[in-house]
């Protein structure tokens with residue numbers, strides 16, 4: 001049990017903005033960050049995508065794809081941004097934000113602010129290969 005705001009919202013059963021729901025996930029309309037903004041939340045309280053079971057992964061992305069398709073139709077666009085940060089609410093969820101043709105791209109803000117704060121990283125190919133090797137080793141040791 002947890003007292004996180006998303007868990008409380010899920011348990012309240014008074015969510016009137018639910019678009020779709022399945023065994024592991026709930027897709028909700030929000031509009032909080034931009035017109036058409038929706039979120040898909042996993043029902044179980046987890047902090048990271050790395051904690052998803054295979055069934056939860058399938059369930060959450062099943063809903064994400066269906067809502068993204070609806071958003072792209074409604075806003076006549078061919079792209080939906082997926083953003084998962086969780087700095088404010090420590091319960092894994094993914095924001096879906098349609099790329100409106102007449103509004104700014106979100107990547108400029110996300111990466112622009114990161115570059116501002118940390119400076120643009122310019123890894124060499126050797127550094128990228130080194131990271132690749134380290135991650136491959138970790139992944140193979142986890143199987």
Ligand SMILES: [Zn+2]
Nearest residue numbers: 004007045091
């Ligand atoms: Zn929670």
